[in-house]
Amino acid sequence: MNWLLGAVILVLAGYAIKGRHDGFIKTVFAIFSIVLSLVLSIVISPYISKTIQSNEKIYNTVNEKIAEGLKLSEQQKEDKNSDSKKTVDKEGKQQIKQKQQKQKSLDETDEKGQIEQLTLPGTLKDALIENNNSEVYKALAINSFEGYVSGYLTVIAINAFSFFITFLIIKIIFFVLSKVLDIISKLPILNGLNKTAGLLVGLLQGLAVIWVLCIVLTAFSTSQIGQELFKLINESAILSSIYNNNLLLNAITNIAKVLF
Numbered sequence: 001m002n003w004l005l006g007a008v009i010l011v012l013a014g015y016a017i018k019g020r021h022d023g024f025i026k027t028v029f030a031i032f033s034i035v036l037s038l039v040l041s042i043v044i045s046p047y048i049s050k051t052i053q054s055n056e057k058i059y060n061t062v063n064e065k066i067a068e069g070l071k072l073s074e075q076q077k078e079d080k081n082s083d084s085k086k087t088v089d090k091e092g093k094q095q096i097k098q099k100q101q102k103q104k105s106l107d108e109t110d111e112k113g114q115i116e117q118l119t120l121p122g123t124l125k126d127a128l129i130e131n132n133n134s135e136v137y138k139a140l141a142i143n144s145f146e147g148y149v150s151g152y153l154t155v156i157a158i159n160a161f162s163f164f165i166t167f168l169i170i171k172i173i174f175f176v177l178s179k180v181l182d183i184i185s186k187l188p189i190l191n192g193l194n195k196t197a198g199l200l201v202g203l204l205q206g207l208a209v210i211w212v213l214c215i216v217l218t219a220f221s222t223s224q225i226g227q228e229l230f231k232l233i234n235e236s237a238i239l240s241s242i243y244n245n246n247l248l249l250n251a252i253t254n255i256a257k258v259l260f
Contacts, residue, residue: 004232005239012206019202026178027198027205033174034208041167042251049162053155062157067150069222070118111145118149119227121234123244124218127253128152153222159252160219167212211246218252 019027053059115128131152137143140151220226233239243249 002232002236004229005236008210008239008242011210012203015202015206015209016199017202019205020199022198022202024197024201027201029178031201031205031208033171033178034205037167037170037174038208038212038248040170041163042248045159045163045166045251048166049155049159052158052162059154059158063150063154066153066157066222067146069224069227070150070153114145115149119230119234120221121230121240121243123246123249123253124153124156124221127156156253157219157221160215163248163252164212164216164219207242210242211248214243214246215248215252218249 022030111132112129115125115132118125118128120128128149132145132148136152137148140148140155142148142151217226217229221230233243
């Protein structure tokens with residue numbers, strides 16, 4: 001058992017104990033607030049993500065960091081998907097045509113193999129393979145495979161960051177409301193059942209928190225620490241199952257919401 005799996009188990013156990021201590025009523029409200037926070041974050045975060053992506057400086061900075069982290073070819077620097085690249089001179093058009101011809105000659109199997117070699121969880125690899133097509137290339141305004149990989153992961157990283165920030169703000173609001181439930185949860189008649197049911201609900205709360213942390217990790221998937229943590233995830237069947245079955249990742253890896 002690697003240390004990351006041990007940490008996940010401690011988080012689940014901690015939330016189970018906390019759930020028993022806080023009781024059913026307060027813990028259910030906490031679960032409700034998490035679920036509602038997640039739903040609202042899924043709805044709101046794409047708009048925040050689009051706003052961040054429209055900032056050329058932020059987008060290009062994230063894109064360059066990801067390209068460096070994955071050690072992608074310097075070729076992708078010529079294909080940055082910024083609004084400033086929409087006006088291209090004749091020489092630029094010729095270069096794009098040449099790159100398009102080279103791109104067409106690339107073996108799809110080889111591209112799939114390169115994706116499979118990346119130190120990323122299966123979910124992200126599958127998403128990269130599935131979206132490796134001309135439609136996404138056009139949406140990202142790139143013309144090279146390297147540009148596609150870094151561009152796609154840039155969108156994913158910004159999506160993840162936007163989701164987390166939105167989730168955090170909404171959770172703070174619910175935290176203030178939860179204080180009102182302290183008086184209700186301490187009523188003697190409800191105390192016994194409240195504790196037992198709270199333990200079970202606490203486990204679910206812990207899993208939800210781990211899913212959110214997985215999204216934060218996804219935002220830093222190409223950093224050194226991100227790569228090391230993903231290695232630990234890939235080495236553990238339990239951690240891989242938790243990450244790859246994370247329902248929230250569907251909202252993050254679906255870049256269609258912010259591209260089309």
